[in-house]
Amino acid sequence: MKIVIAGAGEIGLDLAKVLTAEKHDVTIIERDDDAKKLARELNVRLVEGNATSSSKLREAGVATADIMIAVTSDDGVNMIASMAAKKMGCPKVIGRIREMELSGGDCPLEASDLGMDVKIHPEEEAANEIVMLLKRTVASDIVEIADGSLQVIGIRLPADAPVIGQTIRWFDEHHPEIDFNVIALNRKGNTLMAKGDHKLLKDDQLFALARKDDIPKLIETTGRKETNIDDVLIAGGSGVGEMIIHKITSDPELSKRDWNIKLLEPNEDRANELANRFPNVRVLFGEPTNPDILAIEGIGDMDAFLAVTDDEESNIISCLMAKHLGVSKTVALISKKEYIPISQTIGLDAAVNTKLAASNEIHRHIRGGNVKSITSLHGITADVIEMEVSPGSKVDGKAIKKVSFPGGAIVGAIWSGEASDAEIVTGNSIMKAGDRVMLFAQASYLDRLTDLFQG
Known part of the structure; x- marks a missing residue:
């Protein structure tokens, strides 16, 4: 497919790497000099300029593109670029919105009002993942x-x-x-x-x-035991930190608990703003990496410590201090995927990556043919891949144990109707035309897997 990406920031570049590896024709629009240098290192076409410029959008080929993805760091640029791309005839537009007022359920504007077919919010996806980790403490x-x-x-x-x-x-x-x-x-x-x-x-x-x-x-x-998490210290009142509080207090399962939430924010104005917004949360002004503040606030008595500031090194360091002081569950927000295996090796319980969250969300909407979705996992270099069995394909009518899957790929589940009816497979499970099959495989084997499922 022909794909235009507006924005060569961390998310845009990461997407470009993944999409070019999947043999898509990718063009990036970017005006920042440092970002342009990074974009030139990829095997993509670069259009230098502002994504709000109609001439730059035309130069990038938006009118003939299959998909436009607007993922700059500026919501206004993403909205203008998306509306212009839709007017130029791009059939599918995906846009990133960071402001909660524009992306939350209370927003009166639909994605289509902003020229977008799909509105994504990587920070919200990261918050969702962290909340799930609070439900599964192990x-x-x-x-x-x-x-x-x-x-x-x-x-x-x-x-x-x-x-x-x-x-x-x-x-x-x-x-x-x-x-x-x-x-x-x-x-x-x-x-x-x-x-x-x-x-x-x-x-x-x-x-x-x-x-x-x-x-x-x-x-x-495995010898581990689940425990309830009630006492939580959140380091960082960023968008992710704010969304975590919203989700904890509104989740049907979690909202029933007697929560003791503390929020540590290094910006005084932001701390005051959050204190007014969340009267039931103890909001503190201070640096998350200051051990004295953590000790004074009784970090050792907390069930969980969530470091979600915009400084990933600070997040890792503060989580390590919290772990040393006796916190049972630590979660760090990390932007570099390379840090994830390191963070778990040195003692963090979990790491959440906003780029991965964005990539997973966008991948759900750009698949074609037999590949219906791809979801990356944090801790391993393997993806969850959903494929559809085509009539007459190499796997149609075959038992799983009779098929040689490349790269040690593993079939996990099959369903023929609703996804909620999915069954975990055995070697004797039969794959039939029209079935959806959930596989676990390394991305480099995607082409060979697709060949098995195509008719």
Whole structure:
């Protein structure tokens, strides 16, 4: 497909890398000199200028593009560029909106009013993920699939876990009461696609697919225990921090708890603003990396510490201090994907990446052919890929165990009707034309996987 991206910031560049790797024809519009240098390093066409300029949009070929993606750091630029692209005839426009007033459910403007077919908010996606991690206290990663009926969960194995030293096959055979599949391991920063004879070792990060209702039982098998989180300290009153508070207090499940929320904000004006907005939250002015402030506020008595400032190094450092002071659950907001495996190795419980959240959200809307969606996982170099079986394809009518999937790709679930009816597969499960199949694979094998599912 021909895709135009407005904005060569972190999200725009990351998208361009992914989309060019998938053989799309990508053009970037950018005016910032530093960003232009980075864009030139990619195998993409660069149009230098402002994305609000109709002449630059024409030069980029928006009128003949299949998709326009506006992801600059300025909501106004994204809206103007989106409206202009739609007027020029671009059939699909995706735009990033950061302001809650323009992206929240209370906003009277629909995406179409802004010239957008899809309105994305990476910060909100990151907040959603963090809130899910508060619900699953043991999880280092969690992704809902099949309309939420299934979950992929990442769990770090402690030294005393009952499964240590056992194979994945043994793990599966000794827990027939749980409907689950181990899909991958993160071992010292390396991704291992699961095989039956892999032994489970101390500090392995195990990724498994299970029914949502079976997740608590699966966690128990690893020797870990879920606990309620009620006392939370949020470092950073950024958009993400503010959205986390909104979601905690409005979520049907979480809002029933007796929350004790503290918010630490390094900007005094912003701290005062948030204190007025959230009267039931104790808002503090100070630096999240100041150990004295953390100690005074009783960080050791907190159930969770969420570092979501705009400074990712500060987020990592403050989480490490919180962990050292006895906090059981620490989550850091990180913009560089390269930091994620490092952060978990040095002791953080979970890391959430806004670029990955944006990429996942946009990928849901730009797929074509048999590939229906791609969702990246934080802790491993593997993606959740949803494919449709075409009539007469190489997998049509075949049992999973009879198909040789490239790169150790693993089939996790199949459904033929509603996604909520998805079934976790066995080797004997049959793939039929029209079925949706959920696979776990490394992105470099996407073309070979697509070849199996095409008619």
